[in-house]
Amino acid sequence: MVKALTNFVESSRKVTFFCLRSGQRRDVTLDGKHFFLRTSVEYSNPQLTVEEVQGIIAARLLEVCGTYFADHKLEDVDEKVIGELCELLQKPPQGRIVPFLLNTDDVEPDRYSINPLKESIVSSGQSALPAASVKTEQLCIDQKFMQKYEGSLISSKEAELITRNLRICNNNYMNMVDAVKYEQLEYLSEQFGMDLHLCTLRMPQAMLSQEHSEGLLHRIIREAHRDYASIEHVYSCIGRSMKSRSTLLTVPHSSKGYGSKRAAKGKIYFDGIKLKNVRVDYETTKLYPNAIDPDDVSIAVADDHFTVEGSKLVNYAYFETPSSPQFFLYSLASPENAALWHGIGAFGASQLVKSYLTIRLAFAKGFLFKGLADEYKISSSIPLQLNLRPEYIWFHPVHRNIDASIGTVENLKDLAAIGMRLESLPIESYIRNGNNRTEPS
Secondary structure, three states, rough: HHHHHHHOOOOOOEEEEEEEEEOOOEEEEEEEEEEEEEEEEOOOOOOOOOHHHHHHHHHHHHHHHHHHHHOOEEEOHHHHHHHHHHHHHHHOOOOOEEEEEEEEOOOOOOOOOOOOOEEEEEEOOOOOHHHHHHHOOOOOOOOHHHHHHHHHHHHHHHHHHHHHHHOOOOOOHHHHHHHHHHHHHHHHHHHHOOOOOOOEEEOHHHHHOOOOOOOOOHHHHHHHHHHHHHHHHHHHHHOOOOOOOOOEEEEEOOOOOOOOOOOOOEEEEEEOOEEEEEEEEEEEEEEEOOOOOOEEEEEEEEEEEEEEEHHHOOHHHHHHOOOOEHHHHHHHHHOOOOOEEEEOOOOOOOHHHHHHHHHHHHHHOOOOOOOOOHHHOOOOOOOOOEOOOOOHOOOOOOOOOOOOHHHHHHOOHHHHOOOEEEEEHHHHOOOOOOOOOOOOO
16 A cells, blocks of 8 residues: 555546535545545445445555555554554544545445345335435335344344435435435444544446536447447457347446346447447346345346447437446546455455456556546556455354344444455456457457
């Protein structure tokens, strides 16, 4: 972290985040002189999980230690230094390193079968919608869920907190989730003795809906779909074959509101080198189970079939063709100079990291999205890759599940006793090579 900070090249880009304190939202605009460290929490569940809390604490420890030891010798660590670090942790981030939450707003609202609102999410027809589109007026706590999972995935106090915020969130699901999680972070900041109010950036829906048609994400989508060679190049980076062409680089939303990437199947068609159209089929699809009951698989209910003309993607406009770009594409617009992953190699998806890093390398070398770095004042450097080691991912002291809500843990010291180990992921081990080129053919 110290080495990355020492070699850090500033940019002139400005990024606006938001944070909630005592229920009050505040926007924060920071410039490219800051070193941004990315972690995240999910919009697929309102309650904070022990895994999410660990990621936030890890980000603050990295930020404070990185900033401190960039100014001091790494070997001079004694009780006095530890005391100074603890004092810094009690204050909001104030150095060059800024940890932030990159929260994906295109995720299904119950992706992992741990959302206590799950029954009403399905019955209200919103299970295949992106979180950014979900409304709360028909949502309520699922009593069967509470009876089955109270104490392992959810606590009664958290259910009360969620219910209270459902009434005052102005029919906005993501605002409700943010309010619940930040209120929990208020309490946890006191318990852990460190300020855990990290600022938040929502992507990609929020960014696409706010930027103009020549904005960064719009350009990324356009460049990726420019012609056969462009799509082939992206495909090679993500380890996909052009024979099937079934991976949609951005998933167009249905007129019915569906936007689930899991529920969407499709195919890309060409007329010579020109993108002709994209077929999209939304069908009811199983998502993922929770860690307590492997048979309790969440579901995205959808049924729609349509075709999007290629010109709609080559000349992309979000308001005309709303869609959800894949993470390996839209993460290029994230300001991150370092990324903190959770349990890559066991719980985390190694293939996602490979796609992310191979795309980043092609971008850094100027083989992909050439000119965007200068035009939009974004860094083309490959961010430092950090990982919470799988064997030290926090879990419920009794049920041993990593998706337990923080409210189900009676003694937070049990989590601290597990400890925390971080590793730097070797970038070269996550770059796809061989037939999957990072340079254009």
